[in-house]
Every structure is written in structure tokens, then in C-alpha cells.
Amino acid sequence: MLPSHGKGRRFEPFYAHWNIKSWAVLIPKYHLSKISTEVEGSIPSVPTRIIPFTGNEYEKPYWKDREVPEVSILEQIKKLVELQKIDAEIYEFKKGLKEKPALIEEFKERFEEQKTDLKGLEEKLKTLQLERKAKELDLQIKEQDIAKANTQLSQIKTNKEYTAKLTEIEYIKSDQSILEEKILISYEEIDRLTALIGKEKTVLVEEEKKFLAQKKEVEDTVKEIQQKVKVLETKRNQIVPDIDRITLARYERILVNKEGLAIVSIQGNACGGCYMNVPAQMINEIKMHDKIVYCEMCARMLYLEEDLK
Ligand SMILES: [Zn+2]
Numbered sequence: 506m507l508p509s510h511g512k513g514r515r516f517e518p519f520y521a522h523w524n525i526k527s528w529a530v531l532i533p534k535y536h537l538s539k540i541s542t543e544v545e546g547s548i549p550s551v552p553t554r555i556i557p558f559t560g561n562e563y564e565k566p567y568w569k570d571r572e573v574p575e576v577s578i579l580e581q582i583k584k585l586v587e588l589q590k591i592d593a594e595i596y597e598f599k600k601g602l603k604e605k606p607a608l609i610e611e612f613k614e615r616f617e618e619q620k621t622d623l624k625g626l627e628e629k630l631k632t633l634q635l636e637r638k639a640k641e642l643d644l645q646i647k648e649q650d651i652a653k654a655n656t657q658l659s660q661i662k663t664n665k666e667y668t669a670k671l672t673e674i675e676y677i678k679s680d681q682s683i684l685e686e687k688i689l690i691s692y693e694e695i696d697r698l699t700a701l702i703g704k705e706k707t708v709l710v711e712e713e714k715k716f717l718a719q720k721k722e723v724e725d726t727v728k729e730i731q732q733k734v735k736v737l738e739t740k741r742n743q744i745v746p747d748i749d750r751i752t753l754a755r756y757e758r759i760l761v762n763k764e765g766l767a768i769v770s771i772q773g774n775a776c777g778g779c780y781m782n783v784p785a786q787m788i789n790e791i792k793m794h795d796k797i798v799y800c801e802m803c804a805r806m807l808y809l810e811e812d813l814k
Pocket residue numbers: 776777778779780781800801802803804805
């Protein structure tokens with residue numbers, strides 16, 4: 506039993522001495538659940554109320570507590586049509602929201618690709634530099650070899666040995682000049698690559714700015730849309746309590762299954778949703794306003810424009 510407030514504790518909130526383990530903000534789960542959960546982080550702003558959590562979690566829409574007024578079928582149809590206008594907008598907005606993250610991902614991918622390209626160039630530069638160093642080291646060794654050979658030359662006694670040493674020196678010198686040529690080429694290549702990397706880096710900085718701007722633009726749009734959806738959901742919540750619960754549940758199920766279009770008018774003799782012919786008998790049934798009539802083809806709720814007047 507919940508102790509009542511009062512008894513000299515009038516300045517405390519009425520729930521102050523309830524033995525409550527936690528508070529649960531309960532949201533009617535069935536309510537637009539499918540559409541609402543499609544957007545990450547969006548909480549359906551359907552009517553909520555705070556119910557003390559007593560161990561058994563239960564959920565119920567707040568209007569379940571009170572008598573739903575007896576509303577005529579015609580009045581309900583009018584309310585449903587009103588609701589449909591809002592829900593169609595919500596549906597379109599949420600569809601748009603679903604596409605936005607992919608857009609950011611696309612920008613990001615493009616940017617990451619450019620980053621990878623730059624990394625590849627930088628690695629190539631590193632390799633070239635290492636190769637050049639190795640060649641320079643080789644060149645030093647060749648110089649030492651020539652110096653050594655020249656010293657040996659002065660100590661040689663025979664002509665034959667002298668000629669052989671000279672030939673050896675010529676070979677080393679020829680190797681040396683090939684190596685020098687290679688080093689020169691690698692310097693040029695390194696210069697070219699360094700310039701290219703510098704240029705690519707500048708491009709990348711610009712691309713990053715562009716990417717961040719695009720990302721922000723998309724995120725701002727998402728926020729804007731979420732705000733609009735919130736406003737629409739508030740409007741929606743003002744209408745739903747006037748609609749019979751079972752009818753509303755049916756309407757919402759169709760809404761989810763039929764791409765945000767649950768109630769449609771008769772156009773000519775056709776359903777305004779699937780454009781299939783509606784038999785005259787069914788049109789008569791709609792006119793009688795004693796039950797809600799569903800399209801036999803697409804299962805949407807049907808109404809007549811003239812009934813809205
Ligand atoms: Zn239909």
C-alpha cells in the first residue's frame with residue numbers, strides 16, 4: 506500500500522515516503538515502436554508518465570487508465586486522417602535520417618583512401634632514402650678499395666702484377682661511376698617524390714576540412730530533422746488519445762507494413778493506396794460509418810473525402 510501524503514508533511518512531494526526501488530519512465534512499447542527504433546538515439550516522444558517501479562515491470566499507455574470516450578467511427582476516421590498527415594511526414598523524415606549516416610561514411614571512405622595513398626608515397630620515399638644511403642656506403646667502400654689498390658700499386662715489382670692491379674682499379678672505378686650515376690638518379694627521384702608528398706599533404710589538409718564540413722552539415726541536418734520529428738510526435742500525441750486503442754493499434758501496424766501510409770481516400774472507385782478498384786458495396790459500407798472498412802488488396806483503411814467536411 507502506498508502511504509498517502511499529508512499528515513503534516515505537506516511540503517514533501519506526495520511520493521516522498523513510498524517504498525520505491527526505482528522510477529521507471531514507461532513508454533508504451535507498441536506505440537510506433539518499429540518506426541521509432543529505426544533512428545538511433547531517437548526516443549519516441551509518445552505520452553509517458555512516471556510509474557513507480559515495484560518489481561513487476563509493466564507498461565501501459567497513460568490513456569489506458571481512463572475511459573476512452575465513445576467516439577463515433579466518423580470522428581475516428583477524421584482523427585486518423587489527421588494522424589496520417591503527421592505520420593506521413595514523420596515517415597519521410599525518418600527515411601531521410603536513415604540515409605544520412607551512409608553519406609558521412611562515404612565522405613569518410615573517400616578521405617581515408619587519400620590518406621592511404623599518401624602513406625604509400627611516404628613509405629616509398631623512406632625506401633628510396635634507405636637504398637640511397639646503402640649506395641653511398643658502397644661508394645665509400647669503393648673509394649677505400651681504390652686507395653688501397655693505389656698503395657699496393659706502388660709496392661708491386663713485376664709488370665704483370667702492375668697491369669693486373671691497374672685493370673682491377675679500372676674495374677672498381679667503372680663500378681664506382683655506375684654507382685654514382687644511380688645515386689644521382691635516386692636523388693632526383695627523392696626530390697620528385699618529396700615535392701609530390703608536400704603537394705598531396707596540402708591537398709589532404711583541404712580534403713579533411715571539406716570532409717569535416719560535410720560531416721557537420723549532415724549532422725546539423727540530422728539534428729534539424731530530429732527536432733522536426735519531435736515536434737510532429739508531440740502533435741501526434743495530442744491526437745492519439747481520441748482514437749480507440751484497437752483501431753489505433755491496427756492503424757499503426759499498417760503504417761509500419763505499408764511504408765507510412767495506413768489510411769487512404771477513395772479516388773474515383775479506386776483505393777488511394779494501391780489504386781485497385783473498390784467494389785460499390787464496400788463504398789456503401791464506408792458511407793454507413795458503422796465500422797472501419799479495409800481495402801481488400803492492400804489492407805489499408807479507407808475513407809471518403811466527402812466525409813471530412
Ligand atoms: Zn488498396
